[in-house]
Amino acid sequence: MRLIPRPLLAVAVCAIALSLVFGRLVRAEQGRLTIYGNYYRERSTRVLQPGVRVTVHAPDERLTFGAGYLLDAITSASIAAGAMQVTGGDFAFTEFRHEAIGTVASKLGPWQLGGHFRYSTETDYIARDLGLSFGRDFLQRTINLALSYTYAFNRVFALRGPADVNPWCGGLVPTTECLDDNAGNKNLLQVHYLAATYTHALHKKLLAQAAVETSFARGPMDNPYREATIPNGFPEAHPRERDRVSLFANLRAVFPRARLTLDPRYRFYVDDWGIRAHAIDLRLHVRITRHLRARLRYRFYTQTQARFYRDDMIYTGAQDEERSGDPKMDDFMSHTPGIQLTWQLDGIARFRGLAFLEGAYLQATYNHIIFDYDDTRSIYCTDGGYLPKRVLERRSDLCGARLGTVAFSIPF
Amino acid sequence: MSRSPRTLHRPARRAAALAVVVALPAGCVTVRPAERALLSLPEMTPAADAEEETFYGHVEAAREGAVGGHGAAGGGCGCG
Numbered sequence: 001m002r003l004i005p006r007p008l009l010a011v012a013v014c015a016i017a018l019s020l021v022f023g024r025l026v027r028a029e030q031g032r033l034t035i036y037g038n039y040y041r042e043r044s045t046r047v048l049q050p051g052v053r054v055t056v057h058a059p060d061e062r063l064t065f066g067a068g069y070l071l072d073a074i075t076s077a078s079i080a081a082g083a084m085q086v087t088g089g090d091f092a093f094t095e096f097r098h099e100a101i102g103t104v105a106s107k108l109g110p111w112q113l114g115g116h117f118r119y120s121t122e123t124d125y126i127a128r129d130l131g132l133s134f135g136r137d138f139l140q141r142t143i144n145l146a147l148s149y150t151y152a153f154n155r156v157f158a159l160r161g162p163a164d165v166n167p168w169c170g171g172l173v174p175t176t177e178c179l180d181d182n183a184g185n186k187n188l189l190q191v192h193y194l195a196a197t198y199t200h201a202l203h204k205k206l207l208a209q210a211a212v213e214t215s216f217a218r219g220p221m222d223n224p225y226r227e228a229t230i231p232n233g234f235p236e237a238h239p240r241e242r243d244r245v246s247l248f249a250n251l252r253a254v255f256p257r258a259r260l261t262l263d264p265r266y267r268f269y270v271d272d273w274g275i276r277a278h279a280i281d282l283r284l285h286v287r288i289t290r291h292l293r294a295r296l297r298y299r300f301y302t303q304t305q306a307r308f309y310r311d312d313m314i315y316t317g318a319q320d321e322e323r324s325g326d327p328k329m330d331d332f333m334s335h336t337p338g339i340q341l342t343w344q345l346d347g348i349a350r351f352r353g354l355a356f357l358e359g360a361y362l363q364a365t366y367n368h369i370i371f372d373y374d375d376t377r378s379i380y381c382t383d384g385g386y387l388p389k390r391v392l393e394r395r396s397d398l399c400g401a402r403l404g405t406v407a408f409s410i411p412f
Numbered sequence: 413m414s415r416s417p418r419t420l421h422r423p424a425r426r427a428a429a430l431a432v433v434v435a436l437p438a439g440c441v442t443v444r445p446a447e448r449a450l451l452s453l454p455e456m457t458p459a460a461d462a463e464e465e466t467f468y469g470h471v472e473a474a475r476e477g478a479v480g481g482h483g484a485a486g487g488g489c490g491c492g
Contacts, residue, residue, distance in 0.1 A: 207458075244480070252458075254453060269478035303476065334476075342454075
């Protein structure tokens with residue numbers, strides 16, 4: 001196995017070239033370059049996600065341009081991910097998703113304005129979203145109120161063979177109707193997303209944030225390959241409409257003498273598919289030295305079951321018009337302990353020849369997710385994933401996944 | 413069977429109203445610019461997490477029924 005995956009190496013070379021070009025075009029410290037690699041691993045799926053992000057002030061924060069590129073290399077043996085259609089059986093295959101984003105932001109006095117366009121493409125999915133945001137500071141920048149709107153318009157397809165890609169309109173639309181030349185926008189998934197965020201410095205050591213997010217989705221939201229997981233052979237058929245609301249709150253309190261920062265978060269979620277969810281994310285930041293920080297994290301997540309999901313997977317066709325083989329429609333809990341280390345490189349920037357590292361940092365993050373299903377283990381990690389054998393012998397409904405990130409960021 | 417979003421979102425509306433009521437008394441507190449040294453630390457800056465939160469948002473959208481709380485709308489993906 002290669003020590004550094006080829007896509008990650010390619011992105012790193014491009015990022016270095018970009019930083020050299022930008023570094024010559026603009027004056028010192030007018031932008032930032034970040035190279036990162038994300039990693040997600042379950043027994044049946046491995047995701048490698050190298051990416052690069054550049055921001056450039058032109059000439060200062062009154063106008064900032066940003067660009068990013070991300071490669072998603074998804075290796076999967078899961079039938080629900082299309083393995084059968086691509087490989088002709090339940091064998092591993094690798095699929096690539098390319099994502100590019102362009103951003104523009106402006107800070108004008110107390111006002112902040114922003115916009116972005118993101119484009120993402122893979123064999124059976126094209127996603128595009130366009131977003132606008134604006135914010136304003138109040139009370140000498142003690143309070144910030146921000147509003148954002150994003151419109152996503154995605155095209156959904158289904159692989160019926162290695163080189164046979166057809167539009168997918170969802171399980172509720174007959175295949176013949178979807179393949180019809182007059183099918184129009186039936187394979188178009190449109191999402192309107194609205195968010196309002198309120199940030200308040202309550203004290204010189206205490207920051208609070210609250211947000212309300214809503215999204216309204218119309219279009220196919222089921223998986224064309226998931227019929228294999230519904231025993232009686234019906235294709236998955238989710239409703240073509242979904243309205244979602246989430247409420248988020250975060251407090252950050254710093255204790256300088258103890259070199260600690262507490263960072264608890266809570267999110268409540270509800271939608272019209274019958275899912276209600278609570279997520280509690282407790283984070284503790286520790287300053288080990290002036291330039292080295294550690295962050296410990298524990299996240300607890302729980303959700304109820306979608307109204308059309310059946311634990312026994314027995315659907316009776318016309319009577320059960322809406323069907324799901326998706327484990328994330330089931331009721332379950334998850335526990336995520338994690339650790340992050342951030343090394344700010346200012347300490348070594350004073351050495352001769354390393355001054356360019358002033359303001360740079362290296363960051364490594366690891367999270368281990370333990371899914372706890374109430375009745376049967378998820379198809380996401382059929383054999384239990386990364387958990388000790390003696391735990392799995394006692395609890396047949398548990399499975400694990402690994403999540404990691406490495407990032408390097410440098411100003412120029 | 414279709415249920416009215418109005419009925420379903422009642423708990424969300426109640427929680428939002430409660431959040432506003434709790435936040436209002438704090439509205440009169442002002443932290444002067446000279447007192448913001450600790451608030452400018454990276455661990456006290458929500459924007460410093462943006463890249464990481466985008467990735468978590470993407471993973472959670474693929475593995476959980478709920479979304480949100482990450483400060484930005486995630487990109488599309490057919491990996492659900």
